Amino acid sequence: MRQWWSKIQRALGRRRKLTSELEQEMDAHVHFLIEKNLQQGMTPDEARTAARREFGNMATVQERSYESWQFPQFESLLQDIRYALRGIVKAPTLSLLVILTLAAGIGANTAIFSFVNAVLLRPLPYPSADRLAILWSGLGYSGRAPFSSFEVFQLRQHSTQFDQIAGIWVTNGALPGDGPAEQIKVADVTSNFLPLLCPRPALGRFFGPQDDLENAPSTIILTHGVWVRRFGSDPTIIGRSVRYGRHRSTVVGVLPSDFRLIFPNDASVPPNVEVFESIPVGPWQADGPAFLHVIGRLRNGATFGAAQSEMNSAAAQINKLGGRASMGSFKVSVFPLQADTVREVRPTLLCLFGGVGLVLLIGCANIANLLMARARRRLRETTIRAALGASRGRLARQFLTESLLLGILGSIAALVTGYAAIHVILAARPPSFVNFDRVTLDARVLAFTFVVSLGTSVLFGLAPVFSVRQIDLTRDLRESNRQTTGLRRRWASALVSAEVALAFVLLTSTGLLMRTFINILHTDPGFRSGDVFTFRVSVPGYAPLKLIQQKLGALPRVQSASAVSHLPLDDAGNWYDYYYREGASATEQTSVMADHRSTLPGYFTTIGAVLLEGRDFTDADDAQHQHVAIIDDVLARQLWAGESAIGHKINLSDSPQGFYQFQRDWAVIVGVVHHVQYHSLTAIVRPQIYVSYPLAPRPSMSFVLQTSGSDTGLVAAVRNTVDAVNKDIPITHVEPMQLLVDRAHAESRFASLLATLLSAIALVLATSGIYGVLSYAVAQRTTEIGIRMAIGAPRAQVLRMIFADGFASILPGLLAGFLLCLAVTPLLAHLLYGVEPTNLANYVVMLVGVLVVSALATFLPARRAMKIDPLTALRYE
Amino acid sequence: MSTVGDLSDDEKLGLLQGTLEVLILRSLKLEPNHAYGISQFLQQQSDSEFLVDNGSLYPALQRLLQRKWVAGQWKTSPNGRRARYYSLTPEGRKELLRATSKWERFAIAMAKILAPEG
Numbered sequence: 001m002r003q004w005w006s007k008i009q010r011a012l013g014r015r016r017k018l019t020s021e022l023e024q025e026m027d028a029h030v031h032f033l034i035e036k037n038l039q040q041g042m043t044p045d046e047a048r049t050a051a052r053r054e055f056g057n058m059a060t061v062q063e064r065s066y067e068s069w070q071f072p073q074f075e076s077l078l079q080d081i082r083y084a085l086r087g088i089v090k091a092p093t094l095s096l097l098v099i100l101t102l103a104a105g106i107g108a109n110t111a112i113f114s115f116v117n118a119v120l121l122r123p124l125p126y127p128s129a130d131r132l133a134i135l136w137s138g139l140g141y142s143g144r145a146p147f148s149s150f151e152v153f154q155l156r157q158h159s160t161q162f163d164q165i166a167g168i169w170v171t172n173g174a175l176p177g178d179g180p181a182e183q184i185k186v187a188d189v190t191s192n193f194l195p196l197l198c199p200r201p202a203l204g205r206f207f208g209p210q211d212d213l214e215n216a217p218s219t220i221i222l223t224h225g226v227w228v229r230r231f232g233s234d235p236t237i238i239g240r241s242v243r244y245g246r247h248r249s250t251v252v253g254v255l256p257s258d259f260r261l262i263f264p265n266d267a268s269v270p271p272n273v274e275v276f277e278s279i280p281v282g283p284w285q286a287d288g289p290a291f292l293h294v295i296g297r298l299r300n301g302a303t304f305g306a307a308q309s310e311m312n313s314a315a316a317q318i319n320k321l322g323g324r325a326s327m328g329s330f331k332v333s334v335f336p337l338q339a340d341t342v343r344e345v346r347p348t349l350l351c352l353f354g355g356v357g358l359v360l361l362i363g364c365a366n367i368a369n370l371l372m373a374r375a376r377r378r379l380r381e382t383t384i385r386a387a388l389g390a391s392r393g394r395l396a397r398q399f400l401t402e403s404l405l406l407g408i409l410g411s412i413a414a415l416v417t418g419y420a421a422i423h424v425i426l427a428a429r430p431p432s433f434v435n436f437d438r439v440t441l442d443a444r445v446l447a448f449t450f451v452v453s454l455g456t457s458v459l460f461g462l463a464p465v466f467s468v469r470q471i472d473l474t475r476d477l478r479e480s481n482r483q484t485t486g487l488r489r490r491w492a493s494a495l496v497s498a499e500v501a502l503a504f505v506l507l508t509s510t511g512l513l514m515r516t517f518i519n520i521l522h523t524d525p526g527f528r529s530g531d532v533f534t535f536r537v538s539v540p541g542y543a544p545l546k547l548i549q550q551k552l553g554a555l556p557r558v559q560s561a562s563a564v565s566h567l568p569l570d571d572a573g574n575w576y577d578y579y580y581r582e583g584a585s586a587t588e589q590t591s592v593m594a595d596h597r598s599t600l601p602g603y604f605t606t607i608g609a610v611l612l613e614g615r616d617f618t619d620a621d622d623a624q625h626q627h628v629a630i631i632d633d634v635l636a637r638q639l640w641a642g643e644s645a646i647g648h649k650i651n652l653s654d655s656p657q658g659f660y661q662f663q664r665d666w667a668v669i670v671g672v673v674h675h676v677q678y679h680s681l682t683a684i685v686r687p688q689i690y691v692s693y694p695l696a697p698r699p700s701m702s703f704v705l706q707t708s709g710s711d712t713g714l715v716a717a718v719r720n721t722v723d724a725v726n727k728d729i730p731i732t733h734v735e736p737m738q739l740l741v742d743r744a745h746a747e748s749r750f751a752s753l754l755a756t757l758l759s760a761i762a763l764v765l766a767t768s769g770i771y772g773v774l775s776y777a778v779a780q781r782t783t784e785i786g787i788r789m790a791i792g793a794p795r796a797q798v799l800r801m802i803f804a805d806g807f808a809s810i811l812p813g814l815l816a817g818f819l820l821c822l823a824v825t826p827l828l829a830h831l832l833y834g835v836e837p838t839n840l841a842n843y844v845v846m847l848v849g850v851l852v853v854s855a856l857a858t859f860l861p862a863r864r865a866m867k868i869d870p871l872t873a874l875r876y877e
Numbered sequence: 878m879s880t881v882g883d884l885s886d887d888e889k890l891g892l893l894q895g896t897l898e899v900l901i902l903r904s905l906k907l908e909p910n911h912a913y914g915i916s917q918f919l920q921q922q923s924d925s926e927f928l929v930d931n932g933s934l935y936p937a938l939q940r941l942l943q944r945k946w947v948a949g950q951w952k953t954s955p956n957g958r959r960a961r962y963y964s965l966t967p968e969g970r971k972e973l974l975r976a977t978s979k980w981e982r983f984a985i986a987m988a989k990i991l992a993p994e995g
Binding site for chain 2 (some may be wrong): 021022024025026028029031032033035055056057060061064065067639
């Protein structure tokens with residue numbers, strides 16, 4: 001920019017020098033001529049006059065000499081800019097209106113695009129991110145399931161396309177180090193996992209083969225956050241043995257501060273993992289539990305297609321080996337990690353992107369209208385300039401310069417609004433938009449904004465240029481400049497139609513999203529959240545857990561207390577497996593997958609889940625008595641359709657011997673409970689099986705408390721109760737159940753909120769567009785209306801006339817909008833719940849809405865027309 | 878707005894596009910000269926056949942300056958007046974050679990075609 005400016009100055013300086021030199025040179029020339037004339041015997045006066053005549057027109061000589069330096073183009077550009085600036089300053093209201101419209105339109109585009117850029121376009125922040133793949137196992141109904149350790153070992157054996165295959169499983173654990181006990185997310189990873197996502201540790205090393213040996217000492221790697229928070233950024237931490245839960249562990253590495261886990265939401269790998277432990281993978285236990293979420297890095301030069309077909313044959317090989325795979329058709333799917341991660345966010349983002357595009361188009365139409373009206377007002381001036389010899393091209397260029405300048409000012413304002421909008425959206429984003437904290441205004445976003453502003457400026461800038469082309473010198477100089485040509489009216493009316501059409505599309509889409517949000521608010525999650533409090537604990541075993549339950553239940557404001565391994569709508573660290581009824585065929589044995597939950601008695605009544613049949617667990621339902629299970633109605637219908645499930649036997653995986661010591665077992669069904677939404681409010685992902693805690697002990701559990709009265713003091717009471725049992729039990733996430741429900745609403749709330757905002761902008765723009773065009777038309781027709789009224793037209797007729805004028809462009813716009821909706825709204829299907837894109841009621845409501853608003857926008861100018869005083873109107877001309 | 882001549886405008890020769898610049902270069906071959914001198918030289922050498930319009934001469938000089946075929950220098954003329962003297966640069970000399978041979982070939986070819994038959 002500075003360089004450019006100095007170039008201009010140099011050019012201007014050179015021009016000044018050239019001017020003075022030329023003048024001196026010509027002066028000398030003339031004097032030579034005078035001397036020659038004097039020698040020829042003329043009088044000094046004659047000699048001077050003759051010399052001037054001989055030399056010719058000095059101004060022309062000068063002008064042509066400049067031209068040879070090509071100054072004029074540059075100067076006329078400066079002139080255009082000066083002229084444009086004057087035009088902008090002379091009409092401050094209009095300019096401000098244009099700039100504000102652009103700030104809103106382009107700003108919204110900038111904001112949404114920076115999300116598209118960060119989430120969909122920018123590669124994940126991992127080395128060789130484009131070669132990272134996520135692998136899912138499929139068996140029976142589910143195509144996105146984890147793998148067992150055995151299967152990961154087999155995949156590695158059969159793979160040539162991947163140079164690494166790694167697994168992760170996230171669970172709850174204790175915060176390492178001394179200090180108050182705290183429960184955190186801990187990841188068990190294969191030793192090659194971290195190097196895939198992180199170039200090098202900040203301190204120490206990653207896990208290696210030595211950590212996978214059978215009697216290797218327990219080692220952990222800390223995230224940067226834990227290292228700072230718990231160990232005060234101690235640089236000597238590496239190799240030190242620290243307290244870790246009930247054991248000790250050696251810290252071997254610290255991750256860099258910018259390391260992040262970015263996984264698909266349904267992988268149950270949350271970004272807030274704080275400690276990593278290594279987990280060996282081997283060919284043992286063919287029917288071991290499937291819990292590892294697997295990623296792989298393609299060999300250099302390998303393709304995802306080749307990897308998928310290789311995994312297909314690997315799956316076939318594994319099928320023959322036994323384990324759960326032997327029971328059915330085991331499949332492996334390979335997806336690029338990036339694409340799979342944004343799978344759910346993508347449609348929302350793209351719809352929003354489309355929405356802001358529509359808003360910008362409406363804004364453009366508005367600005368085009370404003371500028372055309374002004375070009376028309378300036379017609380006399382333009383015509384005079386054309387008559388004085390300005391070429392059409394030059395005039396057109398001037399208008400375009402003005403539009404571009406407005407565009408530039410608008411886009412500067414847009415960057416400011418865009419930046420603010422990014423922060424507002426970041427604050428309101430739902431948790432599922434994990435990658436969103438990488439959103440910034442980077443070079444690509446700036447380039448996008450620049451291109452969009454340029455495009456829009458040309459788009460609305462062409463309107464006045466077009467009007468210049470229509471100049472007819474004789475006609476326009478003669479006629480009053482207040483007369484509107486039919487052509488200009490047709491243009492304005494087409495622009496209004498377009499605005500109405502686009503606004504209608506936005507409103508209809510928003511209506512659908514809002515309907516979806518309302519539907520989601522009213523879904524039955526299968527439990528009561530209003531008076532339920534939750535917190536998580538890491539427990540050493542059944543006895544202390546039972547003790548805590550009893551003590552909590554005795555608290556004054558707690559009506560009942562129980563515990564469960566997984567809270568509803570808290571999707572992290574999920575646990576599911578295959579289940580089958582007695583007598584199931586081999587294929588059926590792997591066709592039903594269900595969530596596996598471990599509970600204490602009283603869980604269902606505490607959260608308000610409805611027991612449909614049979615009974616709840618009792619304290620007697622332990623490993624020594626008959627093994628029992630409770631299932632939900634979805635599973636009951638799947639396995640025993642048309643009969644009661646009570647008394648039937650189901651094969652499941654439990655671990656009465658202790659944590660993680662899984663075995664297949666038979667349990668008798670003693671109860672059927674109504675389905676609880678564990679994953680999302682809208683989808684039944686899997687049916688559920690509940691097992692009593694002694695049969696399925698877990699190191700971490702979530703308590704649920706049904707409370708009455710106020711919550712004050714509850715947290716302290718809970719803390720004291722747990723401390724009274726064991727001071728070393730970490731508790732976290734003391735929060736109302738409602739919070740989990742709110743979090744589950746967040747995505748839909750976010751989408752409908754943004755859509756509502758966009759529609760509101762669109763509606764305001766479209767309304768002001770209609771209002772502007774009609775007001776202008778009324779002002780233009782003041783004389784005509786005056787005459788009509790002077791010769792006796794009733795006011796109602798004038799009103800009708802203006803309304804007819806307005807609706808002549810509104811109604812075609814609505815029709816076009818309706819047709820556009822038929823094409824566009826099906827694209828929203830992914831985001832909708834409980835409402836069809838073609839929902840008639842939605843159309844009717846939005847139609848009425850647009851009609852009412854546009855009638856209002858029409859009424860104001862029409863009323864002004866009605867109030868026109870014929871006498872004043874006639875004098876007005 | 879032409880330089881004075883004895884012939885009526887119709888009879889005088891208009892300059893072909895691009896020829897003026899070659900003629901200016903030629904006029905500077907022997908010694909540097911100022912704009913007035915160049916126009917006098919051209920008029921005299923062509924026996925007043927060529928019109929040298931200042932509206933063409935000055936822009937042509939500017940173009941030659943831009944191409945660095947001539948260089949300008951302020952000097953005092955023999956009769957004591959400061960004027961800009963143009964002189965050929967080495968590139969200008971090369972260009973003159975190139976243009977001269979081109980024009981000679983052109984003139985010969987024209988003459989061959991236009992010459993009376995036989």
